[in-house]
Amino acid sequence: MTAMRTLPPTKRLLRASALAVLLWTLAGCSGGEKPAAQAPAVAKAASGAGGHEEGGGIKLAPEEVARSGIKLEQITPQAIADTVTVTATIRANQDRMARIAPRVEGRIATLHANLGDNVKAGQTLAVLDSLAVGEASATLIQAQSADRVAEADFKRATALNAEEIIPQKEFLRARSEHEKAQASLRAAEDRLQLLGVSPKQVNQRVVSTFPIVAPFAGTVIEKKVTVGSLASPSEPILVVADLSKVWIEANLGETMLSKVRVGANATVTLDAYPGETFAGRVTYVASLLDKDSRTVQARIEVENKDGRLKPEMFASATIASAPGATGKSGAAGQAQEAMSVPDAAIVLLQGQPTVFVFEHGGYEPRAILPGDKLAGRTIVKSGLTAGEQVVAAGSYALKARMLKSQIGDEH
The missing domain is CATH 2.40.420.20 (conserved putative lor/sdh protein from methanococcus maripaludis s2 fold)
Structure with missing residues (x-):
């Protein structure tokens, strides 16, 4: 302190200021306030x-x-x-789906349909070559020939019987043979018809090929054969589906069952078409609960004229809980x-x-x-x-x- 008093006033002021800065720095480093790095995340x-x-x-x-x-x-x-929203999957309309298989075993001669093709009702999808059809057509040709002979014999016997030239038993025999020939001809025609071939296609020559046609207009969604492969009645060669209407299948939890009824309006959205909605209607709610998933299957039917809704796509369905009712918002369900x-x-x-x-x-x-x-x-x-x-x-x-x-x- 004696040395401090002997210093000039200016030097004493500078030394005091330096001491104050040192004390302030030491105080800050010793943990007074939290640094800014410790502020909330x-x-x-x-x-x-x-x-x-x-x-x-x-x-x-x-x-x-x-x-x-x-x-x-x-x-x-x-x-x-008031709605119920569930995740769902698009399925083809099972009521408008045909798994097409031949009635008899045959080899694929030609194919006229590919995956994704739109076909019309009655359109030929494939032509098969079958041994059974060939045998049936040969039988029909024989029956046609026998019928012509029996018919000519019966006409001759009828004319002679009218002139009383032949005995009555000869006339009766000719009539019986004619009737049996007609029966054999009808049987041969029916057999060929059952195999999927029109008897009109058989014209004095053996026919072994027959067409497979589309039962209704739709889209080919499966193709399981190629030209030359063997087709049988046990396995479909093509699957045609009418996709103008599709099913949106969803599983409802037990808590949703009291809100969903057949006939309820529904709105379907898909990630594939953001911002767009597709209107549908609930057409089916299962009567049984799946014991494993504890859910009940429900089905929504949606128009798909433009074909943008593809089977197996994922969707989200919002179902109005009160079918037919209209709330303040003008939408189906209680608002x-x-x-x-x-x-x-x-x-x-x-x-x-x-x-x-x-x-x-x-x-x-x-x-x-x-x-x-x-x-x-x-x-x-x-x-x-x-x-x-x-x-x-x-x-x-x-x-x-x-x-x-x-x-x-x-x-």
């Missing part, structure tokens, strides 16, 4: 990757919003019909007020369904409790308030920014 995530954090939200410049494809939608309660967001607005953050809400100039992640899905939207049971603006498109871009920011902070 949500705030750090919202501040990275091109945006900056202000009030807990992701702030983006207008050009970044446009580049990310972000679109907002104001949440308002709307009248939503009720609810809030909903587009399906694309919802992302998973740490396993929790989340949407981004635009407030205070930033995009804030908000956990929600989702409800039923219908026509590309999801009902929100809790987590949002009417009037808030939600990111309807571009949520995944915001999620990517948050994840990128978190990864950068960990390093």
